[in-house]
Amino acid sequence: MFNFLKDKLKNAISKFKKTIEGEPREEIKPEPKQEKKPAEKKPADAKKQAEAKKPAEKKKIAEPKPKQIPSKKPEPKPVEYRAKPAKQEIEPGINQEIKRETKQEIKPARPEEGPAEKKSFFSRIKETFTGRKEPEKEEKIAEKEEKVAEPAPKKHEEKPEAKKPEEAELEERKEIETKEEEKEEAKEEPEPEAITDKAVKEIEPEPEPEPESEPEPATEKKGFFEKIAEAVTTKPLSDEKFEELFWELEVGMLEANVAVEVIEKIKDDLRKNLVNTKIKFGKAGDIIVSSLEKSVDELFNVENIDLLSRIKAKKPYIVCFFGVNGSGKTTSIAKLCHVLQKNNVSVVIAAADTFRAAAIHQLEEHAKKLDVKLIKHDYGADPAAVAFDAVEHAKSKGKDVVLIDTAGRQHSNTNLVDEMKKIIRVVKPDLKIFVGDSLTGNDVVEQSKTFDQAVGIDAIILTKADVDEKGGAALSVSFVTGKPIIYIGMGQAYDDLKPFDKTIVIKSLGLEA
Ligand SMILES: Nc1nc2c(ncn2[C@@H]2O[C@H](COP(=O)(O)OP(=O)(O)OP(=O)(O)O)[C@@H](O)[C@H]2O)c(=O)[nH]1
Ligand SMILES: [Mg+2]
Missing domain, CATH: 3.40.50.300 (P-loop containing nucleotide triphosphate hydrolases)
Incomplete structure (x- = not known):
């Protein structure tokens, strides 16, 4: 007799229960708060993070500089001065002042590259022609004598002529090198300052979200017992939500030939028990069923006749x-x-x-x-x-x-x-x-x-x-x-x-x- 209405009521009870107990649980769940906290803490720790980021970004930006400096400077030098030792060896009379005037960087380059290779090379040639192995000192002297003996007369004649262009070349090279260095320094030196300034400017805005983190303390300030109270009670059901949820039951009751007066009574009773009322979790179903039961009972609250x-x-x-x-x-x-x-x-x-x-x-x-x-x-x-x-x-x-x-x-x-x-x-x-x-x-x-x-x-x-x-x-x-x-x-x-x-x-x- 009441199967139709029973199903309608069952569905309505289920929906009300899910709405009342389901929504607030999601909101009260501590997990999302915890998730929010760290997210909100970010701005709070923005300074620290910004500070941590600053050096990291600076490093990143500054890294290419040291790479560029050593890669640019040393690379061309050995290439240029590799030819110098040959000329200088051929010209033993080169003024020492000129040598002194040349950069000290040039001097260390000579012993590092040339001598080791030349000794082994000439010693090997001698060994191949003479078939004898000579000590390294003798090889050095022989090599020097051979080198000086052959080109010497020509070089002595050419010396006065050659000195001038070489000196000019050295001076030009000095000037070019110094200019290049100055240019490179001028280009490179201001870069770190400009980049670091930019990096700082880019990083500095990050701490701005600090004010957004201000509301956080409000949630943290909630008392322990208050949080427990929230956890065990549901979010009050709004009247609008109640009307929305009751609508399906209302239509169902009309279909079941329930009088409008009866529907209004059941609705009003249920509204009083649910709307804007905090209900403990797990109790919503009981309250809804109890309310409906009481309403139905009261429908027959008339003087009975025995x-x-x-x-x-x-x-x-x-x-x-x-x-x-x-x-x-x-x-x-x-x-x-x-x-x-x-x-x-x-x-x-x-x-x-x-x-x-x-x-x-x-x-x-x-x-x-x-x-x-x-x-x-x-x-x-x-x-x-x-x-x-x-x-x-x-x-x-x-x-x-x-x-x-x-x-x-x-x-x-x-x-x-x-x-x-x-x-x-x-x-x-x-x-x-x-x-x-x-x-x-x-x-x-x-x-x-x-x-x-x-x-x-x-x-x-x-x-x-x-x-x-x-x-x-x-x-x-x-x-x-x-x-x-x-x-x-x-x-x-x-x-x-x-x-x-x-x-x-x-x-x-x-x-x-
Ligand atoms: N299934 C079922 N049929 C019923 C019930 N009561 C009456 N009927 C049937 O309803 C039909 C009408 O019943 P009546 O008692 O003649 O109705 P009435 O009010 O006297 O009709 P009128 O005298 O013509 O106004 C009959 O076929 C009954 O058997 C009931 O409770 N259940
Ligand atoms: Mg009759």
Whole structure:
């Protein structure tokens, strides 16, 4: 009966629970905070990091300089001065002053490169021609004599001529070298300063995010117990979020023929329990179920009627049944007769539905089966007269109860409504029962309201609950009319009339605590 609503409620509970307990957990999780802290600390330590970066970047920028200096300077020098030793050896008379004037860098280059290779070279030539191995000292002298002896005369003649151009060349080279060095120094020296300045300028802006790290202390300042409190409670649910989450359930309840008044009550109750309320983790589901259970329970918070005790209190106890066509009035009377008989209550039935011939015959069949007295008139007779005769029979025979069947009618049919009112005026029933077909859904609620306004109903029997899959009528009719559901029809057999029990409804909806 309530399977449809049960599923809707289950889904709604799950969504509310996930939303309430799922969102804040992500926010309260200590991990993201810890992740944020180091990230936020970066700007706090920006100075240190910047300082650490500065030398690193400087080094990177400065590295190429020492590489360029040694690579540029020394490389060309050995190439240039490799030719010099040959000329100088050929010219032993070169003025020592000129040699002194040459850079000291040139001097160390000679012994490093030339001598070792020449000794071994000439010594090897001598050894090949003479076939004798001579000591290294002799080789040196021989080499010098050979070198000086052969080119000497030419060189002595050329010396005065050669000295001048060589000196000029040396001087030019000096000037060129000094200029080049100055140029290189001028190019290279300012570079480190300019680059380091740039590097510093580039690094300096990094510490700026410091002010962004200021909010961090606020989170750190949170007390230990405050953090625990946050960890065990959920983030309050906003009203907007509540409306969003409730919308699906609201639509589901409308589909289930739940009255708008009932939906609003359940919604308001749930809102009070969830919106802007801190809920402990793991408790959201219980709170939602508890709220829904309480709401449903309160839907039936009307004065109940103990029919058997009332029947015992008055004799004959007169009960009149009303409702629209085919709602189950006649069948419910037969069922109730069976219940009363089982409780040793004597019954008289009145066939006051004279509007339809088959109705009298239908009731006769039930009377035979139940072995109960039926008071009937002919088709088209005054229903009030039939009811009056039944009550008189009960009084004369000492029967406990008179059950009056009436014709089905729409509340808009004024003639039938007036006829109904006449029956009430004549017999003055102790109980007026509205019989509603639960399959008609929300219409039952409207019907009950109009019948109540017309004649004033005291109780409700909901029929065909066994085939109703939505349950909206059962959930709504009592709350809207303020009248109790005393029985529900759960089938077509006599035993299928069951006393209404709200706990069964709550259980069927899956809201049992
Ligand atoms: N499944 C099921 N069928 C029911 C129940 N109550 C009544 N019926 C069936 O509903 C149909 C109508 O029942 P009636 O008792 O004749 O209804 P009524 O209100 O007397 O109809 P009118 O006299 O024409 O106004 C019958 O076929 C019944 O068997 C019930 O609780 N469950
Ligand atoms: Mg009938």
